[in-house]
Amino acid sequence: MYCNACGKAIAEDGRFCAYCGNVVGTPPAEKRLTRSRADRKIAGVCAGLAQYFDLDVTLVRVLCVFIMLATGICPGVVTYLLAWIMVPAEPELRPVLASQQPVAG
Numbered sequence: 001m002y003c004n005a006c007g008k009a010i011a012e013d014g015r016f017c018a019y020c021g022n023v024v025g026t027p028p029a030e031k032r033l034t035r036s037r038a039d040r041k042i043a044g045v046c047a048g049l050a051q052y053f054d055l056d057v058t059l060v061r062v063l064c065v066f067i068m069l070a071t072g073i074c075p076g077v078v079t080y081l082l083a084w085i086m087v088p089a090e091p092e093l094r095p096v097l098a099s100q101q102p103v104a105g
């Protein structure tokens with residue numbers, strides 16, 4: 001890949017440009033509980049939990065439904081609504097602008 005600042009070729013897994021010291025690439029994502037935008041059924045709470053705990057989304061949904069039914073629906077629904085309100089939605093992904101990519105050759 002190439003440095004965004006000076007355009008020199010740098011290592012694919014490099015975090016800094018060796019020529020100008022510019023930070024390149026994206027730092028490892030901080031693990032945060034967010035509501036998924038891409039994989040939501042209602043508010044993305046289950047998908048967000050699945051991402052956070054590295055679980056299968058379907059498993060989390062089944063567990064959520066099971067807990068809601070087992071607790072008589074009300075506490076589960078209230079918990080879900082609270083999570084909807086309190087857990088931030090994950091940031092929207094912005095496509096990399098084509099003009100930022102160096103022209104090959």
Ligand SMILES: [Zn+2]
Nearest residue numbers: 003006017020
């Ligand atoms: Zn550079």
